[in-house]
Amino acid sequence: MIRIELDEAALGATRLATSPLRDAFCALHLQLPQRNPSWPYQEWVGHAREVWREDDRLRPLWDLLAEGRYEVSDFLMPRPVGTVDVYEELDLLRATDPDVVREQAAVCYPGMAEEPFLRPYLTDPQAACAALADAYAAWWEEAIAPYWPVMRRLVEDEVLVRARTFATEGVDALFGGLESRGRWERPVLELTKYIDAEYAAGERRLVLVPLVFAEGCRLYSIDDPEVLTVSFQARGAGVLRERPAGPAGGGDRLGLLLGRGRAAVLRELDGPLTTHGLADRLGLAPSTVSEHLSLLADADVVTRHRVGRSVYYQLTDTGRSLLALLAGEGVLTAAV
Template sequence: MIRIELDEGALGATRIAMSPLRDAFCALHLALPSRNPSWPYQEWVGPAREVWREDDRLRPLRDLLAHRPGVSDVLLPRPVGTADVYEELDLLRATDPALVRARIADCYAGLEDAPFLRPYLTDPEAACAALADAYAAWWEGAIAPYWPVMRRLVEDEVLVRARTFATEGIDALFTGLEARVRWQRPVLELTKWVEAEYAAGERRLVLVPMVFAEGCRLYSTDDPEVLTVNFQARGAAALREGAERAASVAEDRLGLLLGRGRAAVLRELGGPLTTQGLADRLGLAPSTVSEHLSLLAGAGVVTRHRVGRSVYYQLTDTGRSLLALLAGEGVLGAIA
């Protein structure tokens, strides 16, 4: 169990940021032969494992993970909120050499003489450059084809969580984060196999939503100023093939009443989503989803609101009641 005590200053400084590099790191763990990923990742994991096994450019990552699968900020720099993984890789390349030596010595204590570690101690700049190149190869082979969909899911999550924080406060943000996180003011508890406690005022908190978080909830402690906690973004089901998704929509009373397309849109609206976000999750054309949403909004079961240039849709009380009565689904806490 990890206990993080947050005083008013730390709560006020809490922020939410995306990090494609952290998603790529968690995806690495899901692709390891010892893992058995759940259904949203099964279409992805076969080709990803081929990249992991066969691309020799990934050797620096394979060596580090083979000897210590945990997390160090040498592997994962502080999230800066960018959607560009190459910007994060530039930060990795620019890591202070003294910091690299210190963290490698700490994380891999007793292995300092191992050939795969020696470059980090003798030529940290070159070692970090090789590690960044390994990440880039993994990204291009296993993540990049999915990133347009992933990016929309994570950006939606950031906007929705930020809006929750701004309108309902930190209690609502933490309470709705996910099952393995428990908030009892002033302590945030994370269910992990390690034991750790952090006193109030030590560091500020950064929350990072990810698509590939299944079974790999990360928290990073090397940074003296920031605690980074990653959590599962809604919508991992978007990694499934569209045909599988369409076939999974059962012919029930809701589908018979509204049609399968509109019923699927209604089911997916467990939280605010854009038209494109719904289209990604359902494997439908955005124009089709837009038509369904217009009809549902006209019937009073869906409402819309604008955040910046994006329009978000969510269920009204009537929509929730309709789902509860006809589909028998508890949609208020639904997480994909």
């Protein structure tokens, strides 16, 4: 169990940030042979495992993620700076201080200094980090890049919604719905992990990073002396999923009442989403989704609110009741 104590100063310094490189790292873990990914990721994993097996450019990653080598240093993932450009993060990786690389490699892989996979990080850290960044770039291009436009929208939406929650409802609302493996009891944020550690208020500022591939692993980064980084699952990972057949014939009462397209929009609103976010998830034109949302809003089935330039939609109590009664979905008491 990880316990992070947050006083008022620490809470005020808490930030949310995007990090495509962290998503790429978690995606690596998700497709490893010993993993059994859940349904939303299975279609993606089939392709990703082919890339992992066959692309020799990934060798530096193969070496670091070989069986039993799961204690990886933060130099694999630089401090999140809120960018949506993975190549900006890879430039930061290439520029990592060589002394930091040597120090962290020795700590994370004790007694392994003579192992061939580790020696480059100790003898020529700059070249080793450059090779690692190149391997990451190859993995990104083959396994992640085709999905990134949709993933980017999901994580950016998550940051906007969470930031709005933090600003309007306070930290209790932010942490309360943040992470299924975490628990917030003021002033302590607890994270379920296989190691035990405690951090007192004021030691470091907290950065929260939403990830689409967080099922691969929840990242908890501690090597940075100024920042404690914690990842969490962004909503909408279903964009990567195989789509099962919907209810057939007269079994889809919601579809018969509203029409299949409008019913699909209603079912997909498990959290605040934009028109484009819904369109990505459903494979529909944004104009079509916008028309459905307008009618659903007129019927008080969904509500809308603006955050910056984006408009977010979510279910009203009427919408949740409709799903519960006609679609048999247990969302009647779901949190808004």
